[in-house]
Amino acid sequence: MNKTIAIVDDHNLFAQSLKGLVNSFQEYEVLSVFKNGQELIDYFLANKKHPDIVLLDIRMPVLNGIETMEWLKDKYPSQKVLALTMEHEEEIIIKMIKTGCRGYLLKDIEPDEFFFALNCVSNSGYYLNEDFSEALKCPKEQKTFKNFSQREIEFINLACSERTYKQVADEMNLSPKTIDGYREALFQKLELKSRVGLVLFAVKNKMVSF
Structure with a gap:
């Protein structure tokens, strides 16, 4: 039985093209296409079949991606x-991500990577894209990291907040240069390239909760 997808995007041409791409994959099919988050919420409230995966645009009229995620986190976490x-x-x-999103797709993503992303979310729960090395993207076996210092854990938790790196430095009573050192050391240790990747890693490995 195919896994079902709901597309939520206010750009009709893009949404229809994405629908065609999803339906070209043997394992997936589009259940519905919505123009904004409110249409998706109305669909859920009508007690219709829930999709396995929602592809959610961020910038939309009526109800944007963040507002929609907040509702989903509350009602269907x-x-x-x-x-x-x-x-x-x-x-x-x-x-x-803090409201429960399992990863993100750039709209110019290649079809093969898009298919890979759907499989990752279906199988492992998260899609870890270019922010991660190939070794950490959608691994078959969960890779664990146990050698974090208490300060590294503190930094990771603060980095997952909405604080700037300067505010993180102030919170930890450290200089911005020292914080830069923590960041770069963790990026190297975890094979990351960005703060988004760090947040995804922390959420996926249950190092933080929101």
């Missing part, structure tokens, strides 16, 4: 959602 975005907007993507 187990619903798997992938964010769709035109740009890598760190602050907004982190907000999406």
Whole structure:
């Protein structure tokens, strides 16, 4: 039985093209297409069949991606959602992750990587994209990291907040240069490339809760 997908995007041409791509994959099919978050909520409230994965645009009229994620987190926290975005907007993507999003897709993603992302979310729960090395993307076996210092754990938790790195430094009573050192050391240790990747890693490994 195919896994079902709901597409939520106000750009009709893109949404229909995405629908065609999803339906071209043998294992997946599009259940519904919605123009904004409110249409998705209305669908859920009508007690219709829930999709296995929601592909959710971030910038939409009526109800945007963040507002929609907040509703889903409250009502259906187990619903798997992938964010769709035109740009890598760190602050907004982190907000999406904090409200339960399982990863994000850039709208110019290659079809093979898109298919890979759907499989990752279906099988392991999260899609870890270019923020991670190939070794950590959708692993067959969970890779664990146990050698975190107390200060590293504190830094990770603060980095998953909406604080700037300067505010993190103030909170930890450290210089911005020292914080830069923590960040770069963790990026190297975890094979990460961005703060978004760090947040995804922390959420996936249950190092933080929101």
